[in-house]
Amino acid sequence: MKSEGFATASEARNEYVRRVTEQKYEFGFTTDIHTEIIEKGLNENIVRLISAKKGEPEWMLDFRLKAFRYWREQTEPKWGHVHVPPIDYQEISYYADPTYGKSRNSNNSSNSGQPDTIDPELEKTFDKLGIPLEERLALSGNTAVDAIMDSVSVKTTFKEKLREKGVIFCSIGEAVKEHGDLVRQYLGSVVPYRDNFFAALNSAVFSDGSFVYIPKGVRCPMELSSYFRINARNTGQFERTLIIADDDSYVSYLEGCTAPMRDENQLHAAIVEIIVMNRAEVKYSTVQNWYPGDENGKGGVLNLVTKRGELRGVDSKLSWTQVETGSAITWKYPSCILRGDRSQAEFYSVAVTNNYQEADTGTKMIHLGKNTKSTIISKGISAGHSQNSYRGLVRAAATADNARNYSSCDSLLLGSDCGAHTFPYMDVHNETAIFEHEATTSKISEEQLFYCNQRGIPTEQAVGLIVNGYAKEVLQKLPMEFAVEAQKLLSVSLEGTVG
Amino acid sequence: MLEVKNLHARIGEKEILKGINLVINDGETHAIMGPNGSGKSTLSAVLVGNPQYEVTEGEVWFNGKHSADGRLLPEGRKNLLEMKPEDRAHEGIFLSFQYPVEIPGVSMTNFMKAAINEKRKYQGLEPMNAAEFLKLMREKRKVVELDSKLSNRSVNEGFSGGEKKRNEIFQMAMLEPKLSILDETDSGLDVDAMRIVAEGVNKLQTPETSCIVITHYDRLLEMIRPQYVHVLYQGRIVKTGGPELAVLIQEHGYDWIKEEIGEE
Numbered sequence A: 001m002k003s004e005g006f007a008t009a010s011e012a013r014n015e016y017v018r019r020v021t022e023q024k025y026e027f028g029f030t031t032d033i034h035t036e037i038i039e040k041g042l043n044e045n046i047v048r049l050i051s052a053k054k055g056e057p058e059w060m061l062d063f064r065l066k067a068f069r070y071w072r073e074q075t076e077p078k079w080g081h082v083h084v085p086p087i088d089y090q091e092i093s094y095y096a097d098p099t100y101g102k103s104r105n106s107n108n109s110s111n112s113g114q115p116d117t118i119d120p121e122l123e124k125t126f127d128k129l130g131i132p133l134e135e136r137l138a139l140s141g142n143t144a145v146d147a148i149m150d151s152v153s154v155k156t157t158f159k160e161k162l163r164e165k166g167v168i169f170c171s172i173g174e175a176v177k178e179h180g181d182l183v184r185q186y187l188g189s190v191v192p193y194r195d196n197f198f199a200a201l202n203s204a205v206f207s208d209g210s211f212v213y214i215p216k217g218v219r220c221p222m223e224l225s226s227y228f229r230i231n232a233r234n235t236g237q238f239e240r241t242l243i244i245a246d247d248d249s250y251v252s253y254l255e256g257c258t259a260p261m262r263d264e265n266q267l268h269a270a271i272v273e274i275i276v277m278n279r280a281e282v283k284y285s286t287v288q289n290w291y292p293g294d295e296n297g298k299g300g301v302l303n304l305v306t307k308r309g310e311l312r313g314v315d316s317k318l319s320w321t322q323v324e325t326g327s328a329i330t331w332k333y334p335s336c337i338l339r340g341d342r343s344q345a346e347f348y349s350v351a352v353t354n355n356y357q358e359a360d361t362g363t364k365m366i367h368l369g370k371n372t373k374s375t376i377i378s379k380g381i382s383a384g385h386s387q388n389s390y391r392g393l394v395r396a397a398a399t400a401d402n403a404r405n406y407s408s409c410d411s412l413l414l415g416s417d418c419g420a421h422t423f424p425y426m427d428v429h430n431e432t433a434i435f436e437h438e439a440t441t442s443k444i445s446e447e448q449l450f451y452c453n454q455r456g457i458p459t460e461q462a463v464g465l466i467v468n469g470y471a472k473e474v475l476q477k478l479p480m481e482f483a484v485e486a487q488k489l490l491s492v493s494l495e496g497t498v499g
Numbered sequence B: 001m002l003e004v005k006n007l008h009a010r011i012g013e014k015e016i017l018k019g020i021n022l023v024i025n026d027g028e029t030h031a032i033m034g035p036n037g038s039g040k041s042t043l044s045a046v047l048v049g050n051p052q053y054e055v056t057e058g059e060v061w062f063n064g065k066h067s068a069d070g071r072l073l074p075e076g077r078k079n080l081l082e083m084k085p086e087d088r089a090h091e092g093i094f095l096s097f098q099y100p101v102e103i104p105g106v107s108m109t110n111f112m113k114a115a116i117n118e119k120r121k122y123q124g125l126e127p128m129n130a131a132e133f134l135k136l137m138r139e140k141r142k143v144v145e146l147d148s149k150l151s152n153r154s155v156n157e158g159f160s161g162g163e164k165k166r167n168e169i170f171q172m173a174m175l176e177p178k179l180s181i182l183d184e185t186d187s188g189l190d191v192d193a194m195r196i197v198a199e200g201v202n203k204l205q206t207p208e209t210s211c212i213v214i215t216h217y218d219r220l221l222e223m224i225r226p227q228y229v230h231v232l233y234q235g236r237i238v239k240t241g242g243p244e245l246a247v248l249i250q251e252h253g254y255d256w257i258k259e260e261i262g263e264e
Helices: A009-021 A044-053 A058-072 A120-128 A159-164 A172-178 A180-186 A197-205 A446-454 A459-475 A480-489 B040-048 B085-091 B108-122 B130-143 B148-152 B161-175 B191-204 B219-223 B243-252 B255-260
Strands: A143-149 A152-156 A168-171 A210-214 A223-229 A240-245 A250-258 A265-268 A271-276 A281-288 A300-311 A317-324 A329-332 A335-338 A344-353 A358-367 A373-382 A387-396 A404-413 A419-428 A434-443 B002-011 B014-024 B029-033 B054-062 B093-096 B103-107 B179-183 B210-214 B228-233 B236-241
Touching: A044 A058, A044 A197, A058 A180, A058 A197, A120 A223, A143 A159, A143 A168, A152 A168, A152 A172, A159 A168, A168 A172, A172 A180, A172 A210, A172 A240, A180 A240, A197 A271, A197 A300, A210 A223, A210 A250, A240 A250, A240 A281, A271 A281, A271 A317, A281 A300, A300 A317, A300 A344, A317 A329, A317 A358, A317 A459, A335 A344, A335 A373, A344 A358, A344 A387, A344 A459, A358 A373, A373 A387, A373 A419, A373 A459, A387 A404, A387 A434, A404 A419, A404 A459, A419 A434, A446 A459, A446 B085, A446 B103, A446 B108, A459 B103, A459 B108, B002 B040, B014 B040, B014 B054, B014 B236, B029 B040, B029 B243, B040 B054, B040 B085, B040 B093, B040 B179, B040 B210, B085 B093, B085 B108, B093 B161, B103 B108, B108 B130, B108 B148, B108 B161, B130 B148, B130 B161, B130 B191, B161 B191, B179 B191, B191 B219, B228 B243, B228 B255, B236 B243, B236 B255, B243 B255
Parallel strands: A143 A223, A210 A240, A223 A250, A240 A271, A250 A281, A265 A300, A271 A300, A281 A317, A300 A329, A300 A335, A317 A344, A329 A358, A335 A358, A344 A373, A358 A387, A373 A404, A387 A419, A404 A434, B029 B210, B029 B228, B093 B179, B179 B210
Antiparallel strands: A143 A152, A168 A210, B002 B014, B002 B054, B228 B236
C-alpha cells in the first residue's frame, strides 16, 4: 500500500515536479494567412531587398550594409553556458510579411507601412493572444500596443492620443521614414553593430520593432507595449526597438512574445536600445514566452538578444524587469551604462527553465558616472533537464567615484536532473566603489511539500506557492497586466493580495 | 472517530509498526508514550500519510459512527490509507509536527489562506473572502498568544523553537480539525510556553473533536488531561491505562513495563 503507487518518496516527488512543470504551451497555434516570404539566404542583395521593401532612405541602407559586411567576418560567440545548435544562416528567410497585398495608409498622411484594414485572421490571432488591436478593447484602457507579426508591424494603437502629448510611438520602419533625424542620431549609439555577432546580424537585416520618443518633461500617459509574434516557418525574427526618454520624462514599456510550436528551431535575434536623458526614467518589462520546444528538447526559439540602456543624463533611472519562461535557448543580458552622475539602474529577473531549455541570462552594470547606483535581483528556477545560468558583470570605471552595486542571485532547483550556475564578474577600477554580491541555491524539499500537504495544500499548489513566494520580489516590479500573465506562467495565483 | 487495526508499517526495509490496534471515540484525548525508537512518530506520520513510510498491513478508518465494540460502522467511514495526505487533512486530521519545516518566501498569511481555501474547495465551498479571513487570523492568533508580526513572516522562518510550536497550534486553531495529533509538541518548550500551548489545545477541544498526544513526559499531560495513556514499545501498544500510568512512567521509567511483557 504505497502512497500513490510510487516506490520511493523521491520518485513521488519527481512525479509531482514533472506534473507541475509539464504545462502545455498555450500559444503554439499557427495563423493561416497569406505571407510573403522572401527567398532563403543572406547576402548583400537580400539586405538591399529588405531595405527596398521597407522603402528606406540611403543612410539606413548604408547602416545595414556596413553591419552586414562586418557580420560576414565574424564568428558566433561560444562563451555562454548554452548549446546553440548549428545555425545555417543561408537556410533562413530574413523577411516575412503577413500583410502583403493589402493597401497601405492611402487615406492618411502617416507613412506607417501598416495596412489600412487588418486581415481578420491577424486580428483573430492577436485576440487569441489576448492582445486586442481595436482601441476600444484595449487591455486596461491604458495600454498602447504595437503588434508585430514576423517582419512587419501590423498595427499600433493609440498613436493619435499619444501624439497629443508629443509622444511618438510607432514601428521602427515608420520612424526611419518619418522621424529619420531621431533614428539616425540614436540608432546604434548604445548597441553598435560591432557589439557582437548577433548585434551585427540584427543591424543588417532587422525588420520591424517599435520606436518610442518621449519629449522633454512629458510623463507618458499610457503604458506602451510591443507584442512580438513569430508565425511563418523557417524565418528569423530580427526586431529592433529604440526608446528615447528626453530630459525629465517618464515611460513604462512592456514587451511580450510568443511563437507557434514548430519542430525546427526558429531564430530570434533582437536589439533593444534605450537612451535615458537627464532626470528621465524608463521602466522596461518583458514577459518572454517564446515556444520552448517540446519535452524532448525538439524545436523551440533560439532567443539571442542584445538589450542595453544608456543612462546618459544625470539623475536618470532605468529599470529592466524580465520574466523569462520560454525559448529553447535564451542568451540575453539586459544591461545598463551608468554614464550620468547619480544615475540609478535596476535589473530584476525571473528565469524559468524546464525540460531541455537552456538559459544564460543576467546583466551588465557599467558604472561610469559619480555616485551611481545599481541593483541586481536575479531568481533562477530550473526543472526537468534544463540548465539555468546567471551571468553578470559589474564594472566601476576609474571615474565612478562612490559607485554602489548590490547583487543577489538565487537559484531554485525542482528535481535533481537540472542545473543552476552563477557567473558573477566584478571589475573595479575605483577604490571608493562598493559592490556587494550574494548568492543562494535552494531546493524544494520533500519535507516542505509534505508539510503543505498535511495542511491540505496539494503538491502542485504547494510548488506554485513556493515558486511564487520565491519570485515575489521580481513579480511585484511588473505592471499589473503583466504581473497577471507572469503569475499564470508560473502556474499559480500570486501571493500578497491579502494581508 | 478513528479505528486502527493491526497496522504494520516500515521505512525502507525496516519494520517499525508491528500491529497497532487503537480505537479513539469522539471527544477523547489519548496519550501515547514510550521509549525512544518505539514507533511513536512513525504512527503519527503513517496516520497523516507521510510518503516516506510504507504501510504493509492493516486498516485505518476515520469518521463515521462507532458500534458497541468500538469498531467504526461501515457507512460513513473513510479508509484513510487510500487517501492522499491533503484529503486526509481536508477530512479533519491535523498533525502538529515535532520539527515544523521552514518555507522561505511564503508568508503565514498566504499559506493559511491556501490551506483554508483548499479545504473549502474540497467541501464545495467558495473561497473565504479577504476580510473574513483576516478576522479569523486575528481571532485564532489569540488562542496561542501569537504575535501578529509572525503572520507576515515566512512560514516558520526565523521562528524560535517555542514560536514554531505555538504556530503549529495556531494552524490547528485555523483549520479546526476533528482529530489532532500532537507529536512531541512539548519538546524544547519551557514551562510558560508549554502552558500556552496546552491551554490553546484545551480551548480547541470539543465533544466532537479528539486528540492524540505523543510525549515523553507527564508534565504536558498534567495540563492536557488524557482519558487514556498507551505505552508503545517495539512497534506495538503493550499497555493501556488511565492518567495514572503516565505518573508511574514518570517515576519509574519503562523497565517495569518491559519486565511485565517478559523482556529483560
